Amino acid sequence: MKISKLVLSVLLLPAMAWAQTPNFSLTGKIGNLGKPAMAYIDYMDNGVGHEDSVALVNGSFKFTGYVSGNSYARMALDHSGGGKGKAVYTGDVIYFYFGKEQVTITSKDSLENAVFSGSKVYQEYDAYNKAIGGTIMALTKAVNADFNSGTPEQQKDSTFKSHVDLRFRKNIQNRTDKQFVFAKEHPESYFALVALSEAAGSKVDVAKVQPLFNALKKEYQTTDMGKELAQRISANEITAVGKPAPLFTQNDVVGKPISLASLKGKVVLVEFWASWCGPCRAENPNLVKQYKTYKDKGFEIISVSLDNVKERWLEAIEKDQLDWLHVSDLKGWNNEVGRLYGVRAVPASFLVDAQGKIIGNGLRGEPLNKKLAELFN
Structure with missing residues (x-):
């Protein structure tokens, strides 16, 4: 039986409307901030970027939307009306994962000190970060504090700066090693994929990464992040010197x-x-x-x-x-x-x-x- 395009479109409308129904909310309360304070969010949903902004009223703000699964977000709070760019690069910024959840974010003064509630995904993300030694942002903040702890004379000294850099690089390597361990020990966790994707880097050690990737849950392998990591693993072979350059x-x-x-x-x-x-x-x-x-x-x-x-x-x-x-x-x-x-x-x-x-x-x-x-x- 043939179905006309018009009838088919009508039949699809309820499904399309349902697919776009908001399934998450991020409700915040940061002190008593008001005009001109603004909150900005950028988040990825299965490879597609989204962004939104909202003015704070008596410290409160709310974002709603639709995500197909776990999403990675950057949220920035502009306290004084300097705009998104200033807030993102020099202001009050946090990075986190969330899912199809009703999340509450509260703090007396800033996003940086905010407490999350109502998010199982965030709890898992927090536990993951503790297991691997912290986020990159946390390690960067620590190395800046390490450098600033030196005297003005030390900060000009190449040996002092070299030692600070060495400690930072060692912390990064320790974190990477722990990410591989996490991926191996928690293949049922979404954050095993996050850990493996980040730890694999640009020059993928296929012999090390491929077995860990294969052990992940299939639903994680078929996410956009999983597909991208699979492409990276494949690219290690197809872009080697001597191989025909992939056509595009x-x-x-x-x-x-x-x-x-x-x-x-x-x-x-x-x-x-x-x-x-x-x-x-x-x-x-x-x-x-x-x-x-x-x-x-x-x-x-x-x-x-x-x-x-x-x-x-x-x-x-x-x-x-x-x-x-x-x-x-x-x-x-x-x-x-x-x-x-x-x-x-x-x-x-x-x-x-x-x-x-x-x-x-x-x-x-x-x-x-x-x-x-x-x-x-």
Whole structure:
């Protein structure tokens, strides 16, 4: 029996409405803050980003929405009307997980000192952090306190700074080791996936990570985070030197599809970057110089941006005078090409020869210049 599109649409309306019915709330009470105080939230739901904001009235605020599962959030509180940017980067900020729950967040003075109630997911997240030695933010705060504990003379001393950095790196490594242990000992926990995803890093030790991933509950493996980790594991093999570069097509700045396959016959640098990435922007003058030197000899650059705001992407291209191919789907860290190549940090690059094989990973600065000189001179 055939069903008309109109009838089918009508039949789907109740299901669509139900799917969008709010299934979480985050209700806050922070002292007695009022105008111009604002609360801002950014959260990920299965790979899709969402954001919202609300004014505080007598210290109270509330966010509601729909999530398909556990979600990672950043919440920032602007106490004095400085705007979201200031609140996020220099203000009162917390990071946490929540689920399909009615969560209450309370504090006398700030988000940083807030107490969560009504969230089983947050309780599990808190227990996970205690098991691995704290969040990255907590360790960063600790190292800043470690440095600030020194005298002005010590803070200028390279040996003192080196020791502070060494202690920080040791704490980070200890945390990573504990994440692997957590993933192994708690495969039924969602935070085993969180631990494994973070601990695996960009250069995945497949022999170590794959068995732990396979032991996770299937429902976690099929989340967006699970799929991304699976892609990263796969990318470790398919992006190795000597392998054919994974082919892709993505739109350029005017919406025209550009494919890597169309560049066969040229030496191509597949460069992953973003307008907000300081090290990327610092490397751009060198790329400009190398491109001018070798573009007429068969060298091409295709830059894949992990931006999610087109205006910022275009502004950076123009300001840095990047006169080569640029593509992006403006999905940020969920850029499909970035995920295909297992990119978890920028800058990242893959040098591809005229036959389409990868001949270099992570080359930039002098190592890249030397390799290009060998190829073209």
